[in-house]
Structure formats: C-alpha cells, structure tokens
Amino acid sequence: MANNYKLKPIFNTIKEGYQLYEGDNLVYEAQMAKFHLFGASPFNFVNHKTNKTEEHKVGKTVNTSLGEGWEELLSRKSSFKYDDTNIWDYLHDKGIRIKTDLSSGKLGLTYVISFEGNEIATMATSTPEGKFLITSSMYYDVTCEEKDLDLVFLVAFAIAKTDQLMYN
Numbered sequence: 001m002a003n004n005y006k007l008k009p010i011f012n013t014i015k016e017g018y019q020l021y022e023g024d025n026l027v028y029e030a031q032m033a034k035f036h037l038f039g040a041s042p043f044n045f046v047n048h049k050t051n052k053t054e055e056h057k058v059g060k061t062v063n064t065s066l067g068e069g070w071e072e073l074l075s076r077k078s079s080f081k082y083d084d085t086n087i088w089d090y091l092h093d094k095g096i097r098i099k100t101d102l103s104s105g106k107l108g109l110t111y112v113i114s115f116e117g118n119e120i121a122t123m124a125t126s127t128p129e130g131k132f133l134i135t136s137s138m139y140y141d142v143t144c145e146e147k148d149l150d151l152v153f154l155v156a157f158a159i160a161k162t163d164q165l166m167y168n
Helices: 069-074 087-093 146-162
Strands: 003-009 017-022 025-032 041-047 052-058 062-064 077-079 096-102 109-115 118-126 136-144
Touching: 003 146, 017 146, 025 052, 025 146, 041 146, 087 096, 087 146, 096 146, 109 146, 118 146, 136 146
Parallel strands: none
Antiparallel strands: 003 017, 003 136, 017 025, 025 041, 041 052, 062 077, 096 109, 109 118, 118 136
C-alpha cells in the first residue's frame, strides 16, 4: 500500500538538506554533515523507519543548458556528483527512469518514477501548506510504498536539489 509523504527543504542553516515527512512524522532526511566550500560535502542520509544511516558525498550543482527557444525553457537540466558519479548516471544505472508531466489541479510538474520498468512512485511539485495554486520547486508531494523509500528518497532529493524539469 502506497504512503503519502511531503518533501521539504531544511532552512535556517548553512548545511543544506531535505526532510521527508509522513504527516507530522519525520521519516527520512539527508543533511549536509560538514560544509565544504570546494568539492563534495558529506551528507548523512537517515531512514528513520529502519534507523539506517549512510554517508554519501554530494558535490556542487552544475547547471547546463541545451537547445534553443521553448526547448531550452522546458528542458532545463542540472546535475551534481553523488559519491563521485553524476547523480543522473547513477540513478539510470540503478534502473531508474523518470517521466515528467504537467500536474493537474495545480501549476506544477508531476514525476512518475519507475524502477526496472515498474512504477514505484509519483512526485508532484507542491507548496509549504499545500493550499496554493502555484507550486514551488522546493516542496514535493511523494507517494510510494515504504519498501521503496531509500531509492525514492534519493530520486526526490536529486530532483529537488537540481530543479530537474525533464528527464527520461
């Protein structure tokens, strides 16, 4: 059975990160453990459901623009290094595919996440309170099964951190 979560950015600190909530309960987070001005910074990825913590090195975001006109506007792409590998290459090699579409009901995007050909999650841009018509690239509604939480959180973290609009 799929659960509904809310991905939120961590503010009020120089050590950036994201937290995933189920209602008011924190279930997953990735927060910078130590700020590095140059190079990758260590991030602690904590699954509060399983009490599992992993440290990964996350590099700085690099934005790239390809195409012209509307194509460039609608296909903004960026990436970062995750344990010395481009995050999108890492996820692709793991069997992750992402389909993007316009959200219904709000002005934003929906992401359908598949793993090895099977749909495992959906994400949609959201708002801090979920009440506004226009969404933000900082907040996301995530729906997935608990067994897929580690992989889905990494995808959600990658989308939120890179503000990825289109990816297949």
